[in-house]
Amino acid sequence: MIVVLRLNHRRERDKRVSTHIGLVARAFGADKVVYTGDSDEALIKSLQTVVLGWGGSFAADYEKDYRKVIMDYASKGFKIVHLTMYGLPLEEQATNLRKHKNLLIIVGGEKVPGDVYEAADYNISVTNQPHSEIAALALTLDRVFKGKEFELRFKGAQKVIKPDPKGKSFL
Amino acid sequence: MIVVLRLNHRRERDKRVSTHIGLVARAFGADKVVYTGDSDEALIKSLQTVVLGWGGSFAADYEKDYRKVIMDYASKGFKIVHLTMYGLPLEEQATNLRKHKNLLIIVGGEKVPGDVYEAADYNISVTNQPHSEIAALALTLDRVFKGKEFELRFKGAQKVIKPDPKGKSFL
Numbered sequence: 162m163i164v165v166l167r168l169n170h171r172r173e174r175d176k177r178v179s180t181h182i183g184l185v186a187r188a189f190g191a192d193k194v195v196y197t198g199d200s201d202e203a204l205i206k207s208l209q210t211v212v213l214g215w216g217g218s219f220a221a222d223y224e225k226d227y228r229k230v231i232m233d234y235a236s237k238g239f240k241i242v243h244l245t246m247y248g249l250p251l252e253e254q255a256t257n258l259r260k261h262k263n264l265l266i267i268v269g270g271e272k273v274p275g276d277v278y279e280a281a282d283y284n285i286s287v288t289n290q291p292h293s294e295i296a297a298l299a300l301t302l303d304r305v306f307k308g309k310e311f312e313l314r315f316k317g318a319q320k321v322i323k324p325d326p327k328g329k330s331f332l
Numbered sequence: 333m334i335v336v337l338r339l340n341h342r343r344e345r346d347k348r349v350s351t352h353i354g355l356v357a358r359a360f361g362a363d364k365v366v367y368t369g370d371s372d373e374a375l376i377k378s379l380q381t382v383v384l385g386w387g388g389s390f391a392a393d394y395e396k397d398y399r400k401v402i403m404d405y406a407s408k409g410f411k412i413v414h415l416t417m418y419g420l421p422l423e424e425q426a427t428n429l430r431k432h433k434n435l436l437i438i439v440g441g442e443k444v445p446g447d448v449y450e451a452a453d454y455n456i457s458v459t460n461q462p463h464s465e466i467a468a469l470a471l472t473l474d475r476v477f478k479g480k481e482f483e484l485r486f487k488g489a490q491k492v493i494k495p496d497p498k499g500k501s502f503l
Contacts, residue, residue: 177349181464188461211462247493247500252482278498288482289493290359291382293352296470299463303471311423311459322418322460327449329418 162263163191163305164234165298168227168277169270170198181295182268183208187219189302190310191266197227198270216318231280234265240282243267244297248284255304258283266301268294333434334362334476335410336469337401339448340441341369352466353439354379358390360473361481362437365391368398369441387489402451405436411453414438415468419455426475429454437472439465
């Protein structure tokens, strides 16, 4: 099971980035996203609407205290993975990540508190360059699933795309 | 050479997503990003500031007319790649993309005009699920470069991170 924890969501400023985080988590095979920071019902609902239309059983949730989320999952045996540009390279650590059945993958907001670095079993960098927590999450899930996320089928979908070389088609 | 074309940037609404697009383009080995839509000097400057600090020769530019950008690059022999959830699977098309020396990779804004699908040599989907143009761009560059983007070194960098298992370190 893979759960994504998005830290420090800010309702206005992070609206779209946090949505992208949730959508990437779902599309690339995670089971759940948990947001901390501002409580934001519209964000949770928009993700639930995607699940209704596009299928699968992805869950989206809000928790007030990120420390509690980390401690809860750690106590259930989840390994804690924190994505940060300062961490150890994904390409070197991917084999280690794949050893674990359950991962809590943390993606930061603007300022990540020091205790997250401490709590993490793995601080992982997806390149050591500034870019995007959305891209970092996508690449991490890609390496954990070894590209198998492209074969995912989402049960109960109302909308299923038929790949098309020139336009938009649905099955 | 790889150029990323970001369509229909909207100054307020897309501020952060468009910034992430530019940063991902740079970090994952593209040479340049071109924005159409709203002209946005602050966006261009913020990317140039990243290049100054973190090195390399990545360029960021604005053009008013996306059709002109596509036609200009096509006339120089660039293959046009449009990332869309409706296209053909990246995993099947990556080998084809790697055959070409020069690519213009188009990432959409909200509503992509039909002529972009027509102008594209390749309409490529990174999963057929709704997620994020930022993630789609990152995965596409990863497949084009076959993971070699993780070995990139950026010349003239003032800031170089030293990967750290628990905190933040610079060389």
